[in-house]
Amino acid sequence: MPVSPDAYVLPEPLRMLKQTVRDYIQNEIVPLERELDPEAIAIPKEHYERLSRKVKGMGLWCPTVPQHLGGAGLNCFWEAVIHEEMVQHRAGLYLPGYGTFGYPPPPVSWEYGTPEQIEQFVKPTIEGQRHAFFAITEPSGGSDPARAIRTTARRDGDDWVLNGSKIFISGALQADWGLVFARTDPQSRRGISCFIVEKGMPGFTWQPVPVIRPYYPAQLFFEDVRVPHRYLLGEVNKGWDILANRLLARGRIPYSAANLGVAVAAQRMAVDYAQKRETFGAPLATRQAIQWMLVDSEMEIRACRWLVWEAAWKYDSGEDFRMEAAMAKVFSSEVLMRVVDRAVQVHGGYGVSKWLPLERWYREARVRRIGEGPSEVMRMVIARYLFSGGQGAPVGA
Numbered sequence: 001m002p003v004s005p006d007a008y009v010l011p012e013p014l015r016m017l018k019q020t021v022r023d024y025i026q027n028e029i030v031p032l033e034r035e036l037d038p039e040a041i042a043i044p045k046e047h048y049e050r051l052s053r054k055v056k057g058m059g060l061w062c063p064t065v066p067q068h069l070g071g072a073g074l075n076c077f078w079e080a081v082i083h084e085e086m087v088q089h090r091a092g093l094y095l096p097g098y099g100t101f102g103y104p105p106p107p108v109s110w111e112y113g114t115p116e117q118i119e120q121f122v123k124p125t126i127e128g129q130r131h132a133f134f135a136i137t138e139p140s141g142g143s144d145p146a147r148a149i150r151t152t153a154r155r156d157g158d159d160w161v162l163n164g165s166k167i168f169i170s171g172a173l174q175a176d177w178g179l180v181f182a183r184t185d186p187q188s189r190r191g192i193s194c195f196i197v198e199k200g201m202p203g204f205t206w207q208p209v210p211v212i213r214p215y216y217p218a219q220l221f222f223e224d225v226r227v228p229h230r231y232l233l234g235e236v237n238k239g240w241d242i243l244a245n246r247l248l249a250r251g252r253i254p255y256s257a258a259n260l261g262v263a264v265a266a267q268r269m270a271v272d273y274a275q276k277r278e279t280f281g282a283p284l285a286t287r288q289a290i291q292w293m294l295v296d297s298e299m300e301i302r303a304c305r306w307l308v309w310e311a312a313w314k315y316d317s318g319e320d321f322r323m324e325a326a327m328a329k330v331f332s333s334e335v336l337m338r339v340v341d342r343a344v345q346v347h348g349g350y351g352v353s354k355w356l357p358l359e360r361w362y363r364e365a366r367v368r369r370i371g372e373g374p375s376e377v378m379r380m381v382i383a384r385y386l387f388s389g390g391q392g393a394p395v396g397a
C-alpha cells in the first residue's frame with residue numbers, strides 16, 4: 001500500500017500557525033529586542049500591552065489553556081510545534097515573546113482547582129492580572145522531591161500552618177501567588193499536599209537567587225504561614241499525583257520544544273555567518289572543519305525534533321508518555337548546549353559579545369540540563385522503563 005506523503009508533513013492549518021508565530025517573533029519581538037539591554041527580562045509596558053492585544057487578535061493568547069477559560073485550547077503537539085517558533089529571540093528560552101503570549105498558571109491549577117480557586121486565582125492569571133509560580137525544590141534537594149520535601153503543613157482548625165523553605169523558584173519575584181508542595185504526612189514518602197499560597201500572607205517572605213540567567217529565581221521562606229483549608233489544591237496527601245504525573249512530566253514537552261527552537265535559531269545564525277565571513281581568502285563555509293560542526297548540529301536538531309514530537313503525540317493520545325518526555329528533555333537540552341557552543345565558535349569573538357544573542361543563549365542553555373529534571377535523573381527515568389519489560393522495552397524487542 002503506498003504511503004501518503006501527507007503522513008510526513010504537518011497539517012496545513014498548523015503550518016500556517018507556525019508561520020504566523022515565526023512572523024510575529026521576527027517582525028515584532030526581534031526588532032524591539034535590539035533596542036533593549038542584552039539582559040532584559042521585560043519589554044516596556046506600552047509595547048507589552050500593544051503586542052499582547054495583537055497576540056489575542058491572532059487567537060494565540062495562552063495557547064494551551066482551554067478555550068472556556070480564555071485560552072487558545074491547543075493540544076500538546078500543536079503547542080510543541082509553535083513553541084519552537086515562540087522562543088527564537090534573545091530572551092526567548094525563558095521568556096517567549098516576553099510574555100506577550102500570556103503567563104498562564106500551571107495546568108494543574110485548573111485541572112484540580114475548585115470553582116472558587118479557578119475564579120479567584122486561575123482566571124485572573126490567564127487574563128494577565130495575576131502571576132503564579134510553582135514551588136517544589138527545597139534547599140534539601142530537587143532531583144528527588146518525594147524524599148527532599150521538608151516544608152511541612154500542619155492542620156490547625158480551618159487553616160494549614162506552613163513552615164520551611166523553597167529555592168530556585170522561577171517567576172516568584174514577579175508573581176503574587178503560587179503552588180507550594182508541602183509534607184502533610186511525615187510518615188509517608190509521598191505524603192505531600194499542594195497549597196495555594198499568596199504574597200501578603202504573614203510569615204511568607206522571599207529573596208532573589210542570583211544565577212547565570214538574568215531571569216532570577218527566588219528563595220521562599222515560610223514561617224508559620226496560615227493557609228486556609230479552601231486553598232488546598234486537590235486532596236490531602238495526594239500532591240504527589242499532581243506533581244509527578246501532571247506538572248513535571250507534561251511540562252518537559254514544551255520545555256524541550258523551547259530547547260529545540262533556540263538551537264534552530266543559533267544554527268540559522270551560524271550557517272548564515274559561515275557563508276559571509278571570509279578568512280584566508282575564502283568563506284568559512286568552504287572549510288571542512290566548519291562544515292562538519294554545522295552538519296553535526298543540523299543532524300542533532302532534526303533528531304531532536306522527532307523526539308519532541310513523539311513525546312507530544314504520545315501525550316495527546318493518552319498513552320504513558322513519561323519515557324518519551326524524559327528522552328526529549330535530556331536530548332534537547334544537551335543538543336541545545338552543543339549547537340549553541342558550535343555557533344559561538346563559528347562567530348569567533350562576536351559569538352561571546354553581547355551584540356548577539358548567542359552568549360545569552362550559551363549561559364541560559366546551561367540551566368536547561370538542570371531545571372525540570374536534570375539529565376542524570378532523566379536517564380534514570382528512561383533506564384527504569386527500559387528494564388521494566390513494559391512499553392519502555394528497547395525498540396525492536
Ligand SMILES: Cc1cc2nc3c(=O)[nH]c(=O)nc-3n(C[C@H](O)[C@H](O)[C@H](O)COP(=O)(O)OP(=O)(O)OC[C@H]3O[C@@H](n4cnc5c(N)ncnc54)[C@H](O)[C@@H]3O)c2cc1C
Pocket residue numbers: 134135136137138140141142143144167168169170171211213217367370371372373374375376377
Ligand atoms: C534557574 C533555575 C530555575 C528553577 N526553577 C524552578 C521552579 O520554578 N520550581 C521548582 O520547584 N524548582 C525550580 N528549579 C530547581 C530545579 O528543578 C532543581 O535545581 C533540580 O531539580 C535539581 O535539584 P538540585 O539543584 O537540588 O540538585 P540535586 O538534587 O542536589 O542534584 C545534584 C546533581 O546530582 C545529580 N543527581 C541526583 N541524583 C542522582 C543520581 N541518583 N545519580 C546520578 N546523579 C544524580 C543531579 O542530576 C544533579 O546534577 C530551578 C532551578 C534553576 C537552576
